[in-house]
Amino acid sequence: MLIDWFTVGAQVLNFLILVWLMKRFLYQPILHAIDEREKRIAAELGDADTKRAQAENERNEFQKKNAAFEKQRAELLNQATLDAKIEGQRLLDEARKAADSLSAKRQESLRNEGHHLNQTLRRRTQQEVFAIARQTLSDLANTSLEDRLCEVFIRRLSEMDAKTKPVLAEAFKTAIEPALVRSAFELSADQRSLIQNALNETFSADPAAQLRTGIQIRFETAPELISGIELATVTGQKLAWSIADYLLSLEKSLDELLKDQDKPLAKVMPELEVNSP
Amino acid sequence: MRLSPDQIIYWQHGFVTLNATIVFTWGLMLVLVIGSKLITLKLSTDLQRSRWQNFLEIIVTGIEKQIEEVGLKEPRTYLGFLGTLFLFIAMASLCTVIPGFEPPTGSLSTTVALALCVLVAVPFFGILNQGLGGYLKSYVQPTFIMLPFNIISEISRTLALAVRLFGNMMSGSMIIGILLSITPFIFPIVMTLLGLLTGMVQAYIFSILAAVYIAAATRTRKPSHKTLNNNPT
Numbered sequence: 378m379l380i381d382w383f384t385v386g387a388q389v390l391n392f393l394i395l396v397w398l399m400k401r402f403l404y405q406p407i408l409h410a411i412d413e414r415e416k417r418i419a420a421e422l423g424d425a426d427t428k429r430a431q432a433e434n435e436r437n438e439f440q441k442k443n444a445a446f447e448k449q450r451a452e453l454l455n456q457a458t459l460d461a462k463i464e465g466q467r468l469l470d471e472a473r474k475a476a477d478s479l480s481a482k483r484q485e486s487l488r489n490e491g492h493h494l495n496q497t498l499r500r501r502t503q504q505e506v507f508a509i510a511r512q513t514l515s516d517l518a519n520t521s522l523e524d525r526l527c528e529v530f531i532r533r534l535s536e537m538d539a540k541t542k543p544v545l546a547e548a549f550k551t552a553i554e555p556a557l558v559r560s561a562f563e564l565s566a567d568q569r570s571l572i573q574n575a576l577n578e579t580f581s582a583d584p585a586a587q588l589r590t591g592i593q594i595r596f597e598t599a600p601e602l603i604s605g606i607e608l609a610t611v612t613g614q615k616l617a618w619s620i621a622d623y624l625l626s627l628e629k630s631l632d633e634l635l636k637d638q639d640k641p642l643a644k645v646m647p648e649l650e651v652n653s654p
Numbered sequence: 655m656r657l658s659p660d661q662i663i664y665w666q667h668g669f670v671t672l673n674a675t676i677v678f679t680w681g682l683m684l685v686l687v688i689g690s691k692l693i694t695l696k697l698s699t700d701l702q703r704s705r706w707q708n709f710l711e712i713i714v715t716g717i718e719k720q721i722e723e724v725g726l727k728e729p730r731t732y733l734g735f736l737g738t739l740f741l742f743i744a745m746a747s748l749c750t751v752i753p754g755f756e757p758p759t760g761s762l763s764t765t766v767a768l769a770l771c772v773l774v775a776v777p778f779f780g781i782l783n784q785g786l787g788g789y790l791k792s793y794v795q796p797t798f799i800m801l802p803f804n805i806i807s808e809i810s811r812t813l814a815l816a817v818r819l820f821g822n823m824m825s826g827s828m829i830i831g832i833l834l835s836i837t838p839f840i841f842p843i844v845m846t847l848l849g850l851l852t853g854m855v856q857a858y859i860f861s862i863l864a865a866v867y868i869a870a871a872t873r874t875r876k877p878s879h880k881t882l883n884n885n886p887t
Contacts, residue, residue: 380762384673385763387676388763389770391680392738395738396738407707407714408733410707
């Protein structure tokens, strides 16, 4: 018989003991070690995950902060650059304005100075010229000149234009007082009669004057006329020929010319007539 | 012709006999237990560990995985029983390379004892999982007529387990013995290698079949009887 039942029982017992022993000495410790290790690995992985997440968070935060900082810096820099540019422009403008105004002032003062000098020079020149002219003419004036003056006056009377003549004739007609004839020198009796005759002739041509015997006149000496004769009616009409008139007229026109040069844009004043009608 | 190490008797006192089977079984037990003890003395729970610990871990987790693949949900419950079965048979086969060693699994008494253990373990785990009623009900599934067939299958498969292991182990030793007398030099070595392979395969088959039987006994449990034994083994 191949089966020994005692051996079978012994082997069953042996096997059960072996099972217990193996559990005790092999499976439990080994499985425990494996479990411990797995737990440990899991814990470490979890820890690593946590740390990684934390690191990630921190990195993100840092990046965010960094980006914000960069942005802020760039903004500040831009702002500063802009401000500096504006400030620089403003300073430049101010400086330019100041320089402009200074230069304008300087130009103005230069011009004024020049102008004044010019003015003074001109005035002085003018005065000198006229003074010389007056002096020369008064030095030259004598009896023969007076005769010439008288002749010229008489010629002018006769050459009087058609417009002036009736006006003067009307004045003589309505005059109560005699007309005034002024001259630089005392006129001689010949000269006076010549003038009287000339007046009579001139205005006797007029039908209104024919009614009268003659034109009433009186004579007066006026040295300021320099050289010349002037006929003035009571109503204000005046017929004159004198060097002083010429000089006055010349002076006036010179003054106007100077004024025009000073103010080129100003309108040219209309020339005044020396003789009023 | 000696067919079993049972026939080598060292000591006998009436009914009690101390034969080679028992002695070599003790030897194997000693080797297994002392080896485990030595290796697990300095177990490390760190990532760094000894090669022997790695070796044992591979074996233990390998067995665990195999049990799980058979279909048992809580492999650690069965690890003690099935793992020891495998390790004992595999160790017995492995030790055949030692001259003068008689594998205890080459004795029909041993294989019968192991088969009887499986025969008891199947209802034990079955009842543990689904209760006595639930387990007994599996005998009359799908119909009451199947009860005798179920019982016959239970006995026959136990017998098959015992005889299969015994036949293989015995034949291995036998063939080597016969070949030694015919071609004493090279051929027995080849046959020894073949015997090693056969022994490993048998150890695997024995424990896998035991696992399958237990799985079959625990699989038909009802959802309301989820009384699992959570003892870590």
